[in-house]
Amino acid sequence: MDSKLSFSDHITEKVNKAYSILGIIKRNFQHVDKVAFVLLYKALVRSHMEYANTVLSPYKQYLIEVWRKFKRELLN
DSSP states (O other), rough: TTSOOOHHHHHHHHHHHHHHHHHHHHOOTOOOOHOOOOOOOOIIIHHHHHTHHHHHHOSSSHHHHHHHHHHHHHOO
16 A cells, blocks of 8 residues: 555566566466466466455556556466
């Protein structure tokens, strides 16, 4: 939480950490099947992104877009 009582720094940090974890998964498990990738994603990335989500649920439009951008890039 910053001086304006906003979670924007925290959300940005969480998204960057999720990108980092996702990059590690993609680099180290290049030839993994879809089922195994989903298990890795759920265990490492999604759990990290959804931890305490009710507390920091973004209400500002640009923060919502940060979350959506991450999820769109994940599907590609």
